[in-house]
Amino acid sequence: MPPLSFPAEFDYVVVGGGTAGCAVAARLSEDADVSVCLIEAGPSDVGDDAILDLSRWMELLESGYDWDYPIEPQASGNSYMRHARAKVLGGCSSHNSAIAFWAPKENLDDWAAGGAAGWSAAECYPFYRKLETALDTTAEAEAPGRGTDGPVTIRTVGDQDPCGVALLEACEQVGLPTTPFNTGRTVHRGANWFQVNAKPDGSRSSASSAYIHPNLSRPNLTVLTGYRAEKLNVDTTAPGRPRITGARLRTPDTRHAVNVSARRETILSAGAIDGPKLLMLSGIGPADHLREVGVEVVVDAPGVGENLQDHPEGLVQWEALQPMPTASTQWWQIGIFAGAEGRSTPDLMFHYGSVPFDLNLTRYGYPSSENAFCLTPNVTGARSKGTVRLSTRGYQDKPKVDPRYFSHEHDREVMIRGIRVAREIAAAPALKEWVGTELAPGDAAATDEELFEYIRTTHNTVYHPSCTVKMGADDDRMAPVTSTLKLKGVDGLRVADGSVMPDLITVNPCITTMMIGERCADFIRRGV
Template sequence: MASTTPNGAESAYDYDYVIVGGGTAGCVLAARLSEDPDCRVCVVEGGPSDVGDDRILRLRNWINLLGSEFDYGYTTVEQPRGNSHILHSRARVLGGCSSHNTLISFLPLPEDLDDWVARGCDGWDPATVLAYRDRLRTNIVPVAEADRNPIAKDFVTAAAGALGVPVIEDFNAQPFSEGTGFFSLAYQPEGNLRSSASVAYLHPVLDRPNLTVRLETWAHRLLPDDAGRLTRVAVRGADGGDVVLRAERELLLCAGAVDTPRLLMLSGIGPAEDLRRLGIEVRADLPGVGENLLDHPESVIVWETDGPLPPNSAMDSDAGLFLRRDTGQARPDLMFHFYQVPFTVNTERLGYPVPEHGVCMTPNVPRARSTGRMWLRSADPAEHPALDFRYFTDPEGHDERTIVDGLKVAREVAATAPLRDWLVREVAPGPGVTSDADLSEYGRRVAHTVYHPAGTCRMGAPDDPMAVCDPALRLRGVDGVRIVDASVFPTMPTINPMVTVLLVAERAADLISGRTSVRGAAQ
């Protein structure tokens, strides 16, 4: 096994690369960079291992991980036009959110990557990025037939019939504009086991002598080396003691869209005036750090079913729907998850009853136009940052309109056979809520997140004043650091972003090592 605790002489803290964050991207980088036996790689992970832990490894248990000891549990500031009570779960475990989420796995749509290129991110075009799909080690497959719950099958049939959209057997077979079907998941159907980034990339190589994995260790400050390069990181272990880890080549920040900008700001890299107000010495004035906070907001509509449902399912939200309201666009602008359980955490707060047996649909905004920001509340590394997603604040009202339309579409599908034959009544918001104003008020107050924060250290062109890193993922104005996680997204992909993070990490491994890319061009 790779070393998991600091020990030995001072030289034990010297590595070629130190990866801060053993999550989705960090596992990819650790596996790829340590393929070179002469390259010393250290991964710093704030949580425990997932090895042998069925609570983590069994996919269908994902919902019980939210708010558990495996969750950092970030909250939001008040959301005047949304739900101020959302717990933004961020995984505290090896594998990061790929050990914590539903593992719904979509390749980014080509137009999503075209958006990145239009924002000055040369080298992130569809031809370059999508070529890395063949390198992915995660086992991405459509939901197995044995895991296809009968009510979910009837949802798919009803959605196709009501809306005239195709049934899609494999959403990753080719780009799609709209459609309904069972999703692809990164899992092993036999045993309902995760094929997370840790399982697929790290578990097979934990015995490499050049790979060190430091668990229950939290990074709280970046430090310069003698040449002024930012290649040192101060970390704190479970015993409360501090250690400085040294990267001879580069520090690789993979802590995610909340903790990567948080670490940068604690280290004096970010909006200068904000940092000075907290008494933090400014190392680099980068105003984009913490800005451009993106998410996929969604609402919920709940039905009671006539008794319990059949028990088979991959993870209880494994079918869904993509729809184009604007048929002049190639990409869907409305998305649904179909839950085979009544997700009532937000409706119950507003006084709605909780059915003993039920289902729900969650209209989702694939490319929300409302953007937020995050910032430090204090210079204390232990204090959680402030997260303000500014849900439903875009001036054109696009996000709000998407939710209203989604609630209406959900009712249309629910009224269509064969799904309607399962349903007893609409519990929330109830059939009496019909006006656009009332649907908007309800839809925004029960809105939730699908845990997709991104964009807070976005990459961009040299003349973009808010870009935090360049298209090679190098931190601007500071030598020795690259960022590799969802925080570098300049815009949010239409689909669930985990596979996009995997692709970013695979490409980053080539950029870092200087290896030839999958397209054959030297990077």
């Protein structure tokens, strides 16, 4: 890329080089007649094995590649928990365990029925197919037809983990049969090896490596890494509504503020925490809150920063009686669904880890072991909802993230059941040669009250904050974004990332966030 002089102007400016932003920028720049600038506050991941080697993903938590957001004190949750948000090109697709799911049909159809017109499964599934190359799908009559020539490689994790093999047999023994994933049929009760967006050599097929790396030579695509957005630029002088004209950035040395302008549109893809933060710093958000922190109100948008949803995660951990694997694709290779009766989607999911995961346990003195495995129950349809708010009007200051974990009784009940189901699986005959001492929560936690006290103090998250700038019907004041991802009340701005989900999907949302980026680029290119 030739040296860039500021102020700089492009047809499209994408603020946030994460999971959706990379997809948006790559698809828009397929048109050689337009210029696109992709802005990422973190470094590039090109040639960086710390990022690209998927097996090393847990090293990234609380590292220099992590914004590492604390949360506000929780009345019924773990106040010490931290939200990992990626500070690197590719966003959380460069930072996560790469578990790859299409959203269940029921989730997407609920989005459409709730006011996000055009986002039903029938309308979204073609964009999943467009983004992926699925290497080893299961052929079933119900399958929606997997993609074969998209940029993102999706494949099934291998079975080179004997404890994992025994775990799947144990699941069968307690009524959770081995069931293929990503077939177009929602798995209500069942287990299997995960599919991951990773190449056969073990490297990530992240949004950056799939969409951006092959296209860095495009003369119409400029990728700025290390530039952090301070605010969106707003023109309030033109007749009609305010117009977003680009962004003011801080240079990598933080010494200078520079402007990047968009002739056509600006796309905000900064994620469910930094997205609403940047909107509020730009004067778009709940008016009373903006005035409290000294930000001039441009648009009173009460839904910005509301509706924060996540998948809270518990942990049941055992010492292993046999040596656990010393190599793995990404150490979290099996998923288990154990939904309650009477639901269309499962309300309980587990990730199986072939390594200890004591991130939130050591402060309370729980024993650990280097040779351990765990099951992490998570509430897939949590009803507790929180907020993202500004702490100050300074762009460098971390926002206030308040998930309000377990403020809804439903989430407590599902998580308690999750611990009991995990113990039931561990007690099955197939795991007799593997399960040693239960390290956490341990034998002392037996009643519902004891189990929830353990969860309340030690729970984690599956790192899926979403829904804070949700899309919805034009007359829904709490939905800041239209169904074509345009921010209401201004011109020239769309939002494309996990924040626009009306409700968090049941499964890991990374591939759905890429799909949102694909759809955003499609809306723009079709002029809708």
